[in-house]
Amino acid sequence: GEDVEQSLFLSVREGDSSVINCTYTDSSSTYLYWYKQEPGAGLQLLTYIFSNMDMKQDQRLTVLLNKKDKHLSLRIADTQTGDSAIYFCAESMGSSYKLIFGSGTRLLVRP
Amino acid sequence: SAVISQKPSRDICQRGTSLTIQCQVDSQVTMMFWYRQQPGQSLTLIATANQGSEATYESGFVIDKFPISRPNLTFSTLTVSNMSPEDSSIYLCSVEGGAQYFGPGTRLTVL
Secondary structure, X not given: OOOEEEOOEEEEEOOXXXXXXXXXXXXXXXXXXXXXXXXXXXXXXXXXXXXXXXXXXXXXXXXXXEXXXXXXXXXXXXXXXXXXXXXXXXXXXXXXXXXXXXXXXXXXXXX | OOOEEEEOOEEEEOOOOOXXXXXXXXXXXXXXXXXXXXXXXXXXXXXXXXXXXXXXXXXXXXXXXXXXXXXXXXXXXXXXXXXXXXHOXXXXXXXXXXXXXXXXXXXXXXX
């Protein structure tokens, strides 16, 4: 069945890089997403990658996709305290476009 | 990117009552979705709402409990019927517009 897994918690120091990992099971995924959720807020789309790509970079964000291992990662360079939030990865299921979400990774950035 | 608004942003309701949540998009979109995020949890898809057809519900969600309307390409409503405390969640709508964008969510507390 469809399943998306993430580690629950990551703590980094301000200025360091953060790497949040995600694994998924469905090889027919078309898009893979990263969303950010701050306390009491909705979901902010950070970035997404098409399943035939290996890497996507957008300012401080780098997404790596290993399709063979069904592994997705989000690297945040020069992490700031404002990056503290929960980060969700999600896979888009073919032509239905419905998203299957991971459990979310809580990122804590220490000053 | 699509701009999505939801009303109400939050509500406190008594058990046994119903609440209708509105979702408005600033552009015409074919596919809209409704998700639920229970406290401390990830997001789960309730249903897909396409204009001109009945909503398609995911396993565990039924139309009698979560009726959905989609009268046009920019608007949808989700009703949470006969509420119980277990329905306390954040309800989010999303749209597919090249990528999937989310509204700010409606935080529902049922007493």
